[in-house]
Amino acid sequence: MYHLTHTQGRGPEFATVFDWRLAVSYTIRDLIVTPWMAGHRTSRDNKLKRVYYLSMEFLIGRILGDAIINLGLDHQMDEALESLGLNRTQILEDEPDAALGNGGLGRLAACFMESLSSLGVPAFGYGIRYEHGLFRQRFAAGQQVETPEDWLNQPHPWEFVRVDYSYTIGFKGEVETVDGHSVWLPGESVVARAYDTPVIGWQANWANTLRLWGAQPTNLFDLHRFNAGDYAAAAEPEALARTLSRVLYPDDTTDQGKELRLKQEYFLTSAALQDIIRRFVAEHGEDLAHLPDKVAIQLNDTHPAIAGPELIRLLMDEHDLPFAQSLDLARRTLNYTNHTLLPEALERWSIWLMGHVLPRHLQIIRMIDEDHRKSTGRPANVSIIDHDEVRMGELAFIMAGKVNGVSALHTDLVRSTVFADLHKLHPDRIVNLTNGVTPRRWLRMSNPPLARLLDKTIGTGWTGDLDLLKGLAPYADDGGFLDELRAAKRQNKVALSNGLLADLGINADPEAIFDVQVKRMHEYKRQLLNILETIALWHRIHESPNGDWTPRLKIFGGKAAPGYWTAKTIIHLINDVAKTINDDPVTSQFLKIAYPPNYNVSMAEKLIPAADLSEQISTAGKEASGTGNMKFTMNGALTIGTLDGANVEIRELVGPDNFFLFGLTAAEAETEKAKPGHARAAIEKSDDMKIALQLIAEGRFGRPEHYYALLDRTWNDDPFLVASDFDSYYRCQRSVDSAYADHGHWDRMSALNIASSGFFSSDRTIRGYMETIWHV
Numbered sequence: 001m002y003h004l005t006h007t008q009g010r011g012p013e014f015a016t017v018f019d020w021r022l023a024v025s026y027t028i029r030d031l032i033v034t035p036w037m038a039g040h041r042t043s044r045d046n047k048l049k050r051v052y053y054l055s056m057e058f059l060i061g062r063i064l065g066d067a068i069i070n071l072g073l074d075h076q077m078d079e080a081l082e083s084l085g086l087n088r089t090q091i092l093e094d095e096p097d098a099a100l101g102n103g104g105l106g107r108l109a110a111c112f113m114e115s116l117s118s119l120g121v122p123a124f125g126y127g128i129r130y131e132h133g134l135f136r137q138r139f140a141a142g143q144q145v146e147t148p149e150d151w152l153n154q155p156h157p158w159e160f161v162r163v164d165y166s167y168t169i170g171f172k173g174e175v176e177t178v179d180g181h182s183v184w185l186p187g188e189s190v191v192a193r194a195y196d197t198p199v200i201g202w203q204a205n206w207a208n209t210l211r212l213w214g215a216q217p218t219n220l221f222d223l224h225r226f227n228a229g230d231y232a233a234a235a236e237p238e239a240l241a242r243t244l245s246r247v248l249y250p251d252d253t254t255d256q257g258k259e260l261r262l263k264q265e266y267f268l269t270s271a272a273l274q275d276i277i278r279r280f281v282a283e284h285g286e287d288l289a290h291l292p293d294k295v296a297i298q299l300n301d302t303h304p305a306i307a308g309p310e311l312i313r314l315l316m317d318e319h320d321l322p323f324a325q326s327l328d329l330a331r332r333t334l335n336y337t338n339h340t341l342l343p344e345a346l347e348r349w350s351i352w353l354m355g356h357v358l359p360r361h362l363q364i365i366r367m368i369d370e371d372h373r374k375s376t377g378r379p380a381n382v383s384i385i386d387h388d389e390v391r392m393g394e395l396a397f398i399m400a401g402k403v404n405g406v407s408a409l410h411t412d413l414v415r416s417t418v419f420a421d422l423h424k425l426h427p428d429r430i431v432n433l434t435n436g437v438t439p440r441r442w443l444r445m446s447n448p449p450l451a452r453l454l455d456k457t458i459g460t461g462w463t464g465d466l467d468l469l470k471g472l473a474p475y476a477d478d479g480g481f482l483d484e485l486r487a488a489k490r491q492n493k494v495a496l497s498n499g500l501l502a503d504l505g506i507n508a509d510p511e512a513i514f515d516v517q518v519k520r521m522h523e524y525k526r527q528l529l530n531i532l533e534t535i536a537l538w539h540r541i542h543e544s545p546n547g548d549w550t551p552r553l554k555i556f557g558g559k560a561a562p563g564y565w566t567a568k569t570i571i572h573l574i575n576d577v578a579k580t581i582n583d584d585p586v587t588s589q590f591l592k593i594a595y596p597p598n599y600n601v602s603m604a605e606k607l608i609p610a611a612d613l614s615e616q617i618s619t620a621g622k623e624a625s626g627t628g629n630m631k632f633t634m635n636g637a638l639t640i641g642t643l644d645g646a647n648v649e650i651r652e653l654v655g656p657d658n659f660f661l662f663g664l665t666a667a668e669a670e671t672e673k674a675k676p677g678h679a680r681a682a683i684e685k686s687d688d689m690k691i692a693l694q695l696i697a698e699g700r701f702g703r704p705e706h707y708y709a710l711l712d713r714t715w716n717d718d719p720f721l722v723a724s725d726f727d728s729y730y731r732c733q734r735s736v737d738s739a740y741a742d743h744g745h746w747d748r749m750s751a752l753n754i755a756s757s758g759f760f761s762s763d764r765t766i767r768g769y770m771e772t773i774w775h776v
């Protein structure tokens, strides 16, 4: 009531849901600033070493619900809202998602920030305060249409503006030599202003800062031009500057390559490094020789890899340290995480563009390259500059103390493929740190029915120490427990069914298998394999409508990068197939498809707890890790998947009997892919796939001409081996049907998946980074 009155300036009789939500948010925020300030003082006063996580993406989602959980106030808040006659769900769902990321990489950064605070590790996250996050997705005639996301078109209660922490970021211009020193004279510049969001940890013992940079013009406004009536020109400086933090590039695992993207990457990196050095000097004095003792920096993929040259520039040009010392200090401070092997995702900037936008950095990159060549005996294929391009992967590797992959299989492939030559030169540099997810948001907050059952069965300790879920294993043979487990899952399925009916008009049977594939649309994730199997099943049901079919609801969710034509065609196909199948009176009792638009963090929090089956069906060797797979497992869904990314470790821990495995291994996939005509050969052998492709070509799902190019690509190219894995996948799905029919067996498998998911907590991952990379 205090904040409604004094912060919102509203009486309850006039208050909107927005006013109440802000009042609740400020009330919770008040309780966070205390541990936040205490944590900062403790770090400063004890001269603690800090971790700095640099990422172009932080896929945070909503903040209020998570903050209430971490403060342990969920029950009190329920009572308070009830006593005021307010609807909890309505209040929480009024908050827009902070969609400052594309997919797994961005969400991982958000989970890491929460675990760093939950473990009480002094840390800062550095990112960009995009005015527009990932675009909103809607469907028009089954096709994806993008509209701008606008989370900041209303006051945002979770940020504090820090005008005193502003840094000038230069671009372009030229480099002069004065008294033997290189001096960069930027041609243009902007100001990076800090916006801080506290990240509270479990049980509110600690809170770290997520510092997001917003771009401001160096000179606000050209008054002379304004007075001359040239209003547009007068506003130009501001417009230009703000483009830097205007919008997130919507590409997931694809190199953008645009000048503005490079400028965004440098904007983030330079502001972060200037802020880090200011804090170090303020707390430890001018002698930067001790920087690596107090600062550990993690580069989230190559997007902030310009940090190597930028840190050297700051140390050399602004703190007068010699190149060799600057290089050494930078290497002992920086670390790099690789998140993908896909060639089109590895960033390469043309020498021209790098020299144009960052002339001083290109000079330093050449010095780093030369130093590395000299110190490693000039081997081939490891140079940063290659064929007039600056290879950011090589730059990040050469400038890093440690390089890590994000799953055991992925790290092996990083050593044997993309960085094989550098690995030979630096055999101890690459380490593995399998991804993880925070159990606070992805279990305790998203799945109250299961959380209550866990609390009752093994106590509440699991939220802070997920390994305690092992205590559940004995209950896998306890019928009473399994019934309650099934009841909890059913509660979530009923809630989701009601949502699907209300939003999409789809009547979902909670008894059906809720088979869920939610992730970005990409050919290597093989949503195409899933929808082709669905068509083949539909055809089979039509052939024997009285057969003993296990009802199934296929749920899809995911956005395609706006320029990714094939991914958009697959979205269109899924919606066209859904239309035909959902309207089919013969099969609708056995098979339905739902594709809710605008999949995001908040939707994942609803879908994952209601899932029975988790689709992790990427071509083996292509998905570096996956993190959705981990969220489904800890929420009791069983996985159908390939031996790819972290699926391998999930299967090892839950046991092969509790995982539905199919498909080629990464090595077999490489061999198969090399065979000419592998697709046509596989399709000719598979009646089910052939019929599925035929039905599309015949126009059973919308206008066939929309899919001729996709059909041609599948028959003649099929780069991700959909055809080669089809029959194995189809057979595996049928074994899922029979397993699901035996409730006791299914629930036992579900219980064992939950019991074995402790390893996939991001707390375990962060502890790994602390021990093997950051030494904090």
Ligand SMILES: [N-]=[N+]=N[C@]1([C@H](N)O)O[C@H](CO)[C@@H](O)[C@H](O)[C@H]1O
Residues within 6 Å of the ligand: 103, 104, 105, 106, 108, 252, 253, 339, 340, 406, 435, 623, 624, 625, 626, 627, 645
């Ligand atoms: N970029 N990128 N990489 C990804 C994801 N697409 O964001 O990073 C994620 C986080 O490491 C991985 O789980 C996922 O497999 C990988 O493809």
